[in-house]
Amino acid sequence: MVSERGLQVLRAIVQDYVDTREPVGSKSIVERHAFGVSAATIRNDMALLEDEELIAAPHTSSGRVPTDKGYRVFVDHLAGLRPLSPAQRSAIATFLDGPSDLDDLLVRTVRALTQLTGQVAMVQYPSFARAQVSHLELVDLGGGRLVVIVVTDTGRVSQRVGVVRTLLDEAQFAVAKATLRAAITGSSIRDASQAVSALAEGQSAGDPIGDAVREIARILVEELETFRQDRLVMAGTATLARREADFRGSIYPLLEAIEEQVTLLRLMGEMVADERGVATRIGRENEAFGLSEASVVTSDYDVPGSHARVGLMGPTRMDYPTNLATVRAVAHYLSRLLEDDESAR
Template sequence: MVSERGLQVLRAIVQDYVDTREPVGSKSIVDRHHFGVSAATIRNDMALLEDEDLIAAPHTSSGRIPTDKGYRVFVDHLAEVRPLSPAQRAAITSFLDEPADLDDLLVRTVRSLSRLTGQVALVQYPSFARANVSHVEFVHLGGGRIVVIVVTDTGRVSQRMGFLQGDLDEADVAHVKAAIAGLVTGASVRDGLQAIGAFLAAPGDGGRVDAAVRGVARILAEELEEFRQDRLVMAGTATLARSEADFRGSIYPVLEAIEEQVTLLRLMSEMVADEQGLAASIGRENEPFGLAEASVLTSDYDPAGSPARVGVLGPTRMDYPTNLAAVRAVAHYLGRLLDEDERAR
């Protein structure tokens, strides 16, 4: 059981080690933090923390550094996540102001968060499986070339190019548009996919227009299927080069996880948030995902009932209070912008 002063000593070691990247000794704690006790007393507290595997000595006769377990206890005992400064909040607001569309907003989000924290920033796309298809447009470019454009009531706009066998006249194009719109307009993404599947499973008349409708339906199904897939937007991967020394082993597993988004998506989906929507997964807690030397901090945002997460990834030696505050603030602004956009529709 760690005493209250022991927790304060642990907090001092974490803060000093994050600031200096140097092991922390009892004398520096006494000099910098004014505990009102002797260095010998602090050494006793440090010995107890070491017995609990909360700190460790990286070298013989050196100071101490936090362990992964120590970082976890530090985060769990944060009295509060300190708010960002007015300047930091203004920077977030300015950076996220008036995005062109959802894709632009999420790109701005991760760039802003990476600048605030100096870490790799991540944001999940909302799941659009529950979104409704508000409009489908089929543009015939001539010959067999077409573009299928899909708009959902959550603001997502996407397009996919495809090719059809044979040419179509204006009447054919109008018929195809009407048939496709009748299949999915007003339906959820999930229901629209089911409607397309049932349509394609039914026998057709084998005519030219029926073949065109089926061709467009297949292209539309591919696009709607992507709406159901989790995706990440990331920024700040280059920041890992500045903190490579903080990874005791190889930085390669972290880079591989960034390259293979499915690992990070799975990790983020399994993290358990507190009552504020914040979650932290630290060091060895990430070992099943190949990220035993990294920490991931996330905050929930909930656009139109499609919950998703914003977060940062970096070495375990990071400024947890500041990074958690930044993640929470950016998630708040992102959620608010998406809610405002939803109400405006």
């Protein structure tokens, strides 16, 4: 059973190890922290922490470092969220100010997070499967090339350039556009995709407008599917290489997870926020996902009609109080921006 002072010694070990990257000894704890007891007493507390597998000795060092279990106790019971400084809050506002659309906002979000924390930053696209199509625009570029633009009632805008074999004159193109608009405007993304597919199947072969509608419908269905797919925007991958010494083994599984994204999406999907609005998975808690070398912290953000997560991934040796507070602050700011954008429409 660890005493209250023992837990405070654990807090000191975590903080000092994160600050210095050096194993922490009893002498340095006495010098850096006001416990009012001798180094021998601190050594006894450290021995009890080691018995509880909260700290461990790396190699032959006389100092100790936190274990994954020690970091978990620290995050759950000892780590208050560190208030962000005015400069940090100003940086978040500056990074996220004046985005042109959702895609731009999410890119700005991960850049802000990695700049502020030095970790790999990631933000999940919200699922817009239940969003409604508010507008469809088709722009004829000539030569069979066209731009397909889909706008939803949540403010999401996507566009794709496609190529069709059937060439239409201006009047025929207007008819095809009106036909497709009528099929999906006001429908949910899910229903719109089904309606476009049904519309394509119902077109008469050999009719130029029908052939064009069928070809454009194929492009449109692909575009509508992107609204329903889970995906991540990420930044800061290079930080892993710069901090490779903080990982016990290879960083390759982390790089693979970043490239694949599916693993990270599954992991983030399982994380449940605590009463502070943040969630943490530390080291071996991520073993099922092949990420036992990493910690992941997340917070939820809201968007009208949906919600998603924003987070950080890095070594278990990270500044949890600051990173958790930063993720939560960015998530709140992101939610507010999206809510204000919805109110303004």
